[in-house]
Amino acid sequence: MAAALEIDRVSKTWGSMRAVDNVSLRIEPGERVALIGASGSGKSTLIRIASGLALADAASGGVRSFGVGVQDKGRLSSEVRRARRQIGLVFQQFALVGRLSVMTNVLVGALGRMGRLRGTFGLFNDDEKRTALAALAEVGIAQHAAKKARELSGGQQQRVAIARALVQGARLVLADEPIASLDPKSAKRVMDTLVTMSRDHGIALVVSLHQVDYATAYFDRVIAMNAGRVVFDGPSSRITAAFLTELYGASAEELILPSQFAVPAAETLAPTSSEPVS
């Protein structure tokens, strides 16, 4: 079976700076992976390359998602639109249209499947509206559907972005530091929502995180980056404070919270839903 994400010998250079340095990795369908690393280690750049938002260097190999090309040798693939349709994105800065309703922001996820005319005028049909409401209910904010997106808290806005990925019918969600701007309670709620979404719908999930304690609490597999390279790819059980210090030296401090991996794990996950929304 084709990988949810296959990155093959990808590098990205800005001037003399190698932001991503010959990275190869494979994420299986339905797999959940944390991408950790100190600030500037290349996590965001790798996620942007994986989704086709940034081009890798011409000397790179390629990126494919479920067998569909995203980019190859520093050029977007001719099938990138099809690849993007199955990749949902969640960013640190929410990336919603604040003046539009929560419902409309979620319906944006359906645009990729709509004809040009209906899409241009935002003429969503009843089926699409029902799907959007079901997705909002699933992430626990259906009661806010009519509010403007900017009226929601950061954590709620992040859950709107997750609902949008559900409506999109994403098979792979890439979340770039989705909890970096949130207080601990909202951060935990967003992580619960992401993991529940992935588990209930079989969606592969890659989440970049500064906070290693969240990585070990929520993920079985961790990929660690340092200076653009993958320095570890393996079970999260190996990620201890001592191991991080071995990997990162003094900059490990940035990744280790005083809580020392104390985030409560699976038993506090949100209740599961057996009803796929798309």
Ligand SMILES: Nc1ncnc2c1ncn2[C@@H]1O[C@H](COP(=O)(O)OP(=O)(O)OP(=O)(O)O)[C@@H](O)[C@H]1O
């Ligand atoms: N558009 C850009 N132009 C020039 N340099 C860039 C650009 N984007 C990123 N970089 C550099 O590439 C390196 C990797 O940055 P990147 O944002 O991918 O790291 P990160 O691990 O996501 O960091 P953070 O956790 O702070 O978001 C950094 O040194 C950064 O300054």
